[in-house]
Amino acid sequence: MSNAVSALNGVTWAQGIATVTEVPLQGMITLRGQLTDAKVKKAAMSATSLEMPGHGQANCVDDRGICWMSPDELLVLCPYDAVSTNLKQMQGVLGDVHSLCVNVSDARAVFDLSGDNAREVLAKLVPVDLAPDQFTVGMFRRTRMAQVPAAFWLHDNDSFRIICFRSQAQYVFDLLTVASQRGSAVDVF
Amino acid sequence: MLILTCPNCGQTGEETEFHAGGEAHLKRFGPGSSDGDFEEYLFMRENPKGVHFERWRHVYGCGKWFHAARCTTTLEVFGTYSAQVTEPPKEICDKISKKRPDWSWRAFS
Numbered sequence: 001m002s003n004a005v006s007a008l009n010g011v012t013w014a015q016g017i018a019t020v021t022e023v024p025l026q027g028m029i030t031l032r033g034q035l036t037d038a039k040v041k042k043a044a045m046s047a048t049s050l051e052m053p054g055h056g057q058a059n060c061v062d063d064r065g066i067c068w069m070s071p072d073e074l075l076v077l078c079p080y081d082a083v084s085t086n087l088k089q090m091q092g093v094l095g096d097v098h099s100l101c102v103n104v105s106d107a108r109a110v111f112d113l114s115g116d117n118a119r120e121v122l123a124k125l126v127p128v129d130l131a132p133d134q135f136t137v138g139m140f141r142r143t144r145m146a147q148v149p150a151a152f153w154l155h156d157n158d159s160f161r162i163i164c165f166r167s168q169a170q171y172v173f174d175l176l177t178v179a180s181q182r183g184s185a186v187d188v189f
Numbered sequence: 190m191l192i193l194t195c196p197n198c199g200q201t202g203e204e205t206e207f208h209a210g211g212e213a214h215l216k217r218f219g220p221g222s223s224d225g226d227f228e229e230y231l232f233m234r235e236n237p238k239g240v241h242f243e244r245w246r247h248v249y250g251c252g253k254w255f256h257a258a259r260c261t262t263t264l265e266v267f268g269t270y271s272a273q274v275t276e277p278p279k280e281i282c283d284k285i286s287k288k289r290p291d292w293s294w295r296a297f298s
Contacts, residue, residue: 055199070251071197127203144206144249 004080007109007169016180018115020173023161025080026063026110029087032073033099043093043101044074047086058140058153060161067140067153075151075163080105109169113176114159119189121180122152122160132189146175191259196269198251210244213256214276214295238262240285240292242277245269258285 010024029047033040041052044066051066053059058067065077078086083103090101113122123130125145135141135154142151145164148171152162164172191204212234218226235241241261246254254272258281259265267288268281277297285292292298 070253073251127206141200142250143202149249 004106007166008173011173013173013177013180016177016182017117017185018113018121018176018180020176020180021112021114022169022173023110023112026105026108027078027080027083027086028103028105028108028110028163029076029078029083029090029101030069030073030104031076031090031099031101033094033097035068035072035074037097037099039094039097040074040099043090043099044076046093047076047078047090053138053140056140057138059138060153060155067151069140069142069151075104076101107166108163109166109172111162111164111172111176112155112159113162113180115180116158117180117185118158118160120186121176122162123188124179124186125175126150126152130189145172148172191264191266193245193257193266194269195247195250195253196255196271197247197253200247200250202247202250206247206249208246208248210246210254213242213244216275235295237294240267240289240294242294242297244272260289 004025006022006024008022011022013020031044045052048064048066050059050061050064053066053068056068059065060077063077063079067075069075083105087101087103119130126143128141128143129135137154140153148164148168150162150164150172152160155161192201193204193207194201215230218230239260239262241259243257244254245257255269256272257269258267258277267285270278270281282297
């Protein structure tokens with residue numbers, strides 16, 4: 001059996017005003033379907049033992065979570081090793097409901113951006129209002145990060161989780177490290 | 190800067206998060222139509238100074254298409270609405286009429 005590794009093998013960078021870490025091997029399942037359907041909700045909730053998030057929200061605890069991606073798409077987070085079991089279980093719950101669930105763990109990369117200046121570092125890169133009273137814990141935002149698509153949420157008060165495509169992991173890591181260079185604090189928040 | 194609110198996911202973003210999809214509410218003339226109609230459908234576009242209707246896609250967000258009514262000179266957005274309609278909804282037209290009483294765009298006013 002081959003040895004699974006994440007895009008940047010869990011690299012950490014802590015020489016600047018925020019700490020950038022690649023979260024190694026996060027299990028991710030894309031679930032598409034009518035989100036108002038009871039079976040679709042049940043499939044997501046049964047895989048994570050968490051409640052459904054509201055519109056534009058994410059409900060994440062440790063390495064489990066449900067993220068609201070669009071009106072017909074959820075991203076289900078779970079431990080990497082549990083993906084295939086969860087996938088089978090979700091497909092069982094969904095039955096013949098028109099839906100799709102697929103393992104995307106190896107197609108994405110996840111970063112953790114933490115430290116007192118994390119909010120500011122991310123605000124340099126995304127066209128989103130990140131003022132502390134505007135972007136709060138529980139919110140989930142898909143947007144553009146410099147030139148690539150990305151999604152992020154506040155994992156806890158000063159740590160963001162960022163998801164991007166695996167092929168763009170190095171680009172996103174470079175962006176984050178440049179934006180958090182020592183001496184680059186703007187002190188806007 | 191153009192600031193749009195996607196009616197599908199409810200998120201407000203600036204224009205680089207979206208992708209413009211050209212003029213809205215075109216009626217397709219395909220095989221069997223007259224050359225005039227076909228040419229009109231393929232090439233003839235409005236280029237107004239003022240009220241305009243466009244298709245947009247929330248390309249870096251939820252990925253869904255929608256319609257937007259906006260002013261090409263001031264970049265004021267009068268409203269965004271579902272992609273699954275063939276003409277602007279009445280409340281959008283009413284909103285525009287309040288701000289630009291003598292507006293007209295193709296067959297709508």
